[in-house]
Amino acid sequence: MSAAAKIRLFAEMALVPGTEAVLPGAASHYLCTVMRQGAGSNLAVFNGRDGEYDCTLVTPHKKNAVIRVNRQTRPFEAVPDLWLLFAPLKKDCTDFVLQKAVELGAAKIIPVLTANTASGTVRLDRYQAQAVEAAEQCRRVDLPGVAAPCRLDELLSGWEPSRRLFLMDETGKGAPAATAFQAEAGHPAAVLVGPEGGFSAGEIDRLYALPFVRGISLGPRILRAETAAVAALSVWQSVAGDWITREKN
Template sequence: MPRSHSALPRLFVDTDLAAGAALTLGKEQSLYLAAVLRKGVGDSVVLFNGRDGAWLCRLTGDSKKSVVLEVDEQIAPQTRPSDLWYGFSPLKTERLDYVIQKAVEMGAGIIQPVTTQFTQVHRLKPEKLAANAMEAAEQCEVLSVPEIAPEIGLDALLSQWPQMHGDRVLVFADEGEASSSPLGALQNLVGRRIGLLIGPEGGFSDSERERLRRLPFVLPISLGPRILRADTAAVAAMAIIQATIGDWR
């Protein structure tokens, strides 16, 4: 996106975007623009929907209940959705929000909560996860909002993996793996579809680690000599994957 547009408010909408189109925002987004940001008629905002790229729009009506916008021009083409699957064991609220936000920033395409033996948080609200991902995309100029897949147990995930994910390799951060650089193992996966699994605080149980390590589609990696918090491990692992075999190359 051009720098001149980077300071403008960015909002995700679910409607089609095309030059000359007019649209009315819902109450929450209207209140945000008109009351919180104090935007009025003639001011510009950027809209995106995950399909049509980013569009520069002008306010033509600034009611706090229903802001009306006219779509002017496309300022960024739509990016291809990421194919990186990211599975995580749910954490408590503040750190859960952080994990979702960082997954969006780091380029995850599919985000799925995975419950394990040591998972402390259950029954997540999918709509809250989706809203968090959407907000992160708005803030970070991401045009493809990741899919939030339904919460699933680790046993079910592993049993269904070949049917659901085909030849995708499942990389998991194994705190029991001897400390080493994961770069060599990951470089062997260039061109492959990748999934990343991060366990809960306390890690995977011994039985879970044993099962994971027996599966032919699983690759255990070390994240170095220090024990990382689950949210830190997620960011570190995604950075390594993106830099080694992902879209940072």
């Protein structure tokens, strides 16, 4: 909705008020070439660890623009400890899931390869670029992590058991989402959404046998995979995450 008109950029760099610094290449390109900003223009920069800073473009350059860091405008703030595990979908749907997961405050996004996962190739660099862009838009000051794709069985065998793994179970056997999320609020969490073809019966059995897995139902209608991902993240944030208080950055 009405994002601030001011340009907001992620840049992997130190941000020290009162100093000048060179913007990395991609950020310089975006600011000076794509957005055609000139000397004196105002922008917000975050580096994923120190909060957000008001900055001024001093020397425009397509690769090595110089900015002055004026002052911190927001402190660093982590999102809640919620991961999204999703089986890559068709390109449009994957793009959509990535963008929405960042807006909805997923701390980490892990592409998971399951028996029925359709997409053979995962373009990790592209996924990461999309996550950065979404973080810039939605005003996150952290950088959402996008992990390399991982096979479901590998992911499960290395799982830290204190993190609840909420399985979006389309068979309807799971518990109602809000109740289940709320009952385990305070625990690190992950929501797992299967591919268009669903999980295999073997995957479902293996998942339910694990002590940290909780089966979840998202109601009586059939949801597409991307809808299930967005719905699960939204409901979790609203009953166990940072939508409980009314603070707005």
